[in-house]
Amino acid sequence: MRQAVMHAPGDVRVEDREDPVIIEPTDAIIRLSATCICGSDLWPYRGAEPVEHQVMGHEYVGVVEAIGDEVRTIEVGDFVVGSFWASDNTCEICRAGYQAYCVHRVLMGTIGTQSELARIPLADGTLVATPGMPEPDLIPSLMAASDVLGTGWFAAVAAEAGPGKTVAVVGDGAVGLLGILAAKQLGAERIIAFSRHADRQTLAREFGATDIVEERGENGVAKVKELTDGLGAHSVIEAVGTQEAMMQAIHSTRPGGHVGFVGVSHDVAIPGDELFMAGVHLHGGPAPVRQYLPELIKLIWDRAIDPGKVFDLTLPLDRAAEGYQAMDQRTATKVLLLP
Ligand SMILES: [Zn+2]
Numbered sequence: 001m002r003q004a005v006m007h008a009p010g011d012v013r014v015e016d017r018e019d020p021v022i023i024e025p026t027d028a029i030i031r032l033s034a035t036c037i038c039g040s041d042l043w044p045y046r047g048a049e050p051v052e053h054q055v056m057g058h059e060y061v062g063v064v065e066a067i068g069d070e071v072r073t074i075e076v077g078d079f080v081v082g083s084f085w086a087s088d089n090t091c092e093i094c095r096a097g098y099q100a101y102c103v104h105r106v107l108m109g110t111i112g113t114q115s116e117l118a119r120i121p122l123a124d125g126t127l128v129a130t131p132g133m134p135e136p137d138l139i140p141s142l143m144a145a146s147d148v149l150g151t152g153w154f155a156a157v158a159a160e161a162g163p164g165k166t167v168a169v170v171g172d173g174a175v176g177l178l179g180i181l182a183a184k185q186l187g188a189e190r191i192i193a194f195s196r197h198a199d200r201q202t203l204a205r206e207f208g209a210t211d212i213v214e215e216r217g218e219n220g221v222a223k224v225k226e227l228t229d230g231l232g233a234h235s236v237i238e239a240v241g242t243q244e245a246m247m248q249a250i251h252s253t254r255p256g257g258h259v260g261f262v263g264v265s266h267d268v269a270i271p272g273d274e275l276f277m278a279g280v281h282l283h284g285g286p287a288p289v290r291q292y293l294p295e296l297i298k299l300i301w302d303r304a305i306d307p308g309k310v311f312d313l314t315l316p317l318d319r320a321a322e323g324y325q326a327m328d329q330r331t332a333t334k335v336l337l338l339p
Contacts, residue, residue, distance in 0.1 A: 002339065004056045004114035004320040009047035012056065012321045020111075020119035025068035028123035030080060032062040034143045035114050036311070037323050037335045039173050040264045045324050048266060055112025056320075058084035059146040061139065062118070064127075071123045078129040081297060082120055083289035084108045084147050089125030099125075099290035114320055116339040128293040131301055138300060140308025140336055144178065145296040148334065149307040150289030151262050152178030152239070153296065156186055158260030158283040159235035163187040168224050169209070170249045171239030171263060172200040174310040174334040177207055179237040179262075181307055184208025185299070188235070192227060194220055194248070200333065203309060217244055221251040232257060238284070239263045246270065255279035262287055311336040 003017045020029055036059050044051035064078045074080060087094050087102035094102045106121040120126055134142060141149075152175045161167045161183040169176050169183070172195035183191050184207060193209035194216065195201045201212050213223040224233055232254035238245055241263030249259050250270070261284030275282075299305045313332035315323050316339075323335035 001116040002317055003112055003116070004317070006044060006051050006054050006056050009045060009051060012045070012324050014318045014320050017115070020117050022066055022068045023119065024121060025070035026122050026124065027068045028064050028071055028074055028120045028127065029066040030060065030062040030118055030120055031065050032060055032113065032116060032118060032339045033079070034061055034139050035059060035317065035337045035339060036143055037114070037320070037327055037337065038147060039175065039327070041324070042328055043264065043266065045328055055115070056109075057112050057114030058108040059143065060108070060113040060118055061142045061146060065117070067123060073124045074127050074129060079133050080127040080129050081142050081145050081293055082108070082127045083150060083293065085286065085290070086121040086126040087290055088122050089290060094125065094290075097291045098288050100286040100288040114317065114337060116317070126290065128297060130297055134301075138308075140311045141300045141306055142297065143336065144174075144307040144310060145289075145293060145300060147289060148174040148310060149178045149181070149296055150292050151175050151287040152180075152237070153182040153292050154287035154289065155179045155237040155239060155260035155262040155284065156182035156235070158258065158262075159237050160258040161186045161188045161235045164189055165234040166190040166192065166228055167235040167237065168192040168194070168233035168252045169237045169239065170194050170245045170252070171237070172197060172204060173239060175262060176237065176239035177203055177310055177333070178307050179239055180204055180209050181207040181305060183235070183237070185305065192224055192233065199312075206309070217248055218251065220248055224252040228254070234258070235260070237262070241265050241268065243268050247274070250274070250278050250280060250282075253278065253280040257281070258283065260284055310334045314338060
């Protein structure tokens, strides 16, 4: 099969690799219908995380080709969506809705799903089958559910977005944009998007943003305060992962409000005195996407939401390197790869 491998920062190649096989009786093998490049894949691409001959990708949708002897709920031929953490969905942590911290979790990035085929561990707990074979135009949206939509959704839930709430969203990448969509679905009254890119502002408004703030950092915070009678937002989504973004999120939140942070944290250190004085709730981390998959698949299947719009470049898998380049140079927000 063909699979993307990052040899070194900036060097992604699609190569011939051994086809995956069933290793554990709880495994499934899927043939990918689509895969994509994540904003978090850019950290090693830019040399901010060590990388050496690493298989890439952790987002996936596809058709089940084989199952292990102990797989019960997934069948060969099913179209499935899964999250970037494989999880048993039965342990105490999973049952509490925190499948990203399953006691048996496996990080899909270690298996790599920018490929034609992939082995999915803990298939019964990890994969959710769609009601049937999707129409081709639904595949990008189902693909988004695998990570960016599920992560944006968790961020909105963690920020307690809901009716009567003003939600501010730091980050206009795919996760931030889908955090807007999630806040809207959860009934938020007003949604403030931080963005300085015209095309992303347009999509933010399409997904439900009511206000756009182009300023960043403390100037951005001042704008949010201005829009909220000096109080700050009830709910703030942090979808970047840098120090500036985290402090912008905390400072944009009113006392008693909630920050949902899902940007993969890089060198973020929150000063204790600022945290103490802010009086806000902080919740975040790797999103338990699996918890939301049944609900998200239904919304997509019923065409109530169209999160696939975040993909603004589609390439064949063999041209993955161009996709990385486009996301690195910000000429694309999110790249869909077709094996
Ligand atoms: Zn578990």
